[in-house]
Amino acid sequence: ARRVAAVRAFGRWLAESERLSGNPAAALRGPRRGRTLPHWLERDEIDALLAAPAGDDQRARRDRAILELLYSTGMRVGELVALTDERIDLFGGVVVVRGKGRKERLAPVGGPAVRAIEAYALSRDAAHGRQKRRSTFLSLRGRPLADRDIRRILLRAIQVAGLSTRTTPHTLRHTFATHLLKAGADIRAVQELLGHASLNTTQIYTHLTLDALRAVYAKAHPRA
Known part of the structure; x- marks a missing residue:
């Protein structure tokens, strides 16, 4: 890319100094950068992370409820902090997520996440009363959590779990998608669960499942 830029600059100088009638290198383009593969967690790592918040206080x-919900649904941090109790159906195991462009989608919630949310709601309501609120997840003083608060919660958990500091809230989203695809989930279903408008965005995760595909191929193909 640097060499292409240098050639374009030299061509521009030739044109500006009237040594040539135009810049012959103007149409040159550098090599396209590959998309960075997302960081995701192995099963033992995600188990350690989810077990990190110890104790039974509020x-x-x-x-625990926040980490379980992020991994269970793959929702974005902004979607989580905007979540209200009215959008959570614990009996049905589903949440209504309001995503980008205010588009709504249904996200299934697994049993561990449901139980974690139920336990948290009991503690929260005991401390702050049962009422209609702007956000499901609150600080200990009763204010709605912001994105930065979720990042602090995750930082505490990764320190306890001994995980890489590369781990971010979005890592749980990447892990959600990767684990589903590695287990054989249809990529279009994963696209819907993630709330991706384009399948191209979801396809980056197919690179991460190549080892799993190779294993299937080696086991099933007669000429592998």
């Missing part, structure tokens, strides 16, 4: 229950 903060531990809240942090």
Whole structure:
């Protein structure tokens, strides 16, 4: 890319100094950068992360519920902090997620996440009363959590779990998608669960499942 830029600059100088009638290198383009593969967690790593908030107080229950919900649904941090109790159906195991462009989607919630949310809601309501609120997840003082608060919660958990500091809230989203695809989920279903407008965005995860595909091929193909 640097060499292409240097050639274009030299061609521009030739044209500006009237040594040539135009810049012959103007149409040159550098090599396209490959998309960076997302960082995701192995099963033992995600298990350690979800077990990191120890104790049974309000903060531990809240942090467990947040981490479980992020991994269970693959929702974005902004979607999580905007979540309200009215959008969570614990009996049905589903949440209504309001995504980008205010588009709504249904996201299934697994049993561990449902139980974690139930436990947190009991502690939260005991501390702050049962009422209609702007956000499901609150600080210990009762204010709605912001994106930065979720990042702090995750940072505490990764330190306890001994995970890489590369781990971010979006890592749980990447892990959600990768684990589904590696288990054989249809990519279009994963696209819907993630709330991706384009399948191209979801396809980056197919690179991460190549080892799993190779294993299937080696086991099933007669000429592998």
